[in-house]
Amino acid sequence: MGFATHLGPWLLGTVKNTTGTTAGTIRNTGASHSIQTKTVAYADTTAQTLLAVLPAGSIIQAIQFLTTTAYTTTAPTFAFFVNGTAINSATAPSGTTAGTTGRGGFTLGTSNPSLVANVGATDALVSFTQVNGSGGTGAGTLEISYIVRGSDGSMYPSVTQQ
Numbered sequence: 079m080g081f082a083t084h085l086g087p088w089l090l091g092t093v094k095n096t097t098g099t100t101a102g103t104i105r106n107t108g109a110s111h112s113i114q115t116k117t118v119a120y121a122d123t124t125a126q127t128l129l130a131v132l133p134a135g136s137i138i139q140a141i142q143f144l145t146t147t148a149y150t151t152t153a154p155t156f157a158f159f160v161n162g163t164a165i166n167s168a169t170a171p172s173g174t175t176a177g178t179t180g181r182g183g184f185t186l187g188t189s190n191p192s193l194v195a196n197v198g199a200t201d202a203l204v205s206f207t208q209v210n211g212s213g214g215t216g217a218g219t220l221e222i223s224y225i226v227r228g229s230d231g232s233m234y235p236s237v238t239q240q
Contacts, residue, residue: 109233111139113223118208120149120216126159126205130222134201134229138186138194142221143171145179149216152176155209156184156220160202164189168209179218196231197224 091107098104114130132138141158153176157168166189171182187194197204204222227233 109225109227111223111225113221115222116220118143118154118218118220120154120210120214123208123210125207126162127207129158129204129206129220132197132202132204132222132224133226134197134199135227135231136197136202136224137227137231138165138197138204139223139225140183140221141186141223142181142183143174143218144181144221145171145174145216145218147215147217148177148179149210150176150214152210153182154216157207158184158186159205159207160190160193160197162203162205163193165191165193168207196227199229 090110091105093102093104093106096103096105114132116127116129118127129141138160141156143154143156145153153170153174155168155170158165166184166186169184171184174180174182193202206220210216225233
């Protein structure tokens with residue numbers, strides 16, 4: 079298995095430019111999404127721990143938490159930040175409870191929807207804070223998925239760039 083890097087956005091599809099009004103002649107390219115992950119332990123409660131660095135112009139699709147070792151007393155709550163600005167209220171992952179494992183997601187954009195739709199004109203530091211109950215165990219993986227776009231938020235090259 080190999081890894082590759084590229085400067086985004088990476089467009090996929092068979093028709094790059096629209097030249098008509100029927101299928102096969104209308105642009106069908108779209109940007110691919112990317113994922114970054116971070117392992118989180120019960121004791122990771124430092125203020126604004128780095129989750130990922132996203133390329134300028136990216137749009138955040140989702141953040142999920144996969145609980146791999148059950149939290150003993152209460153599900154952890156997470157708050158997420160883009161360059162230090164909150165993008166949600168601190169909440170537990172949906173569908174997760176203390177003593178269970180599994181995957182849960184978060185509602186993003188409640189505090190600053192514009193940063194979810196476009197992280198900005200420069201690379202963005204996405205960080206989090208985790209708050210736990212009084213128990214002593216728990217671990218999991220945070221997963222952030224996003225679409226790489228141009229630094230101005232565009233998903234398609236301008237006419238002069240094609």
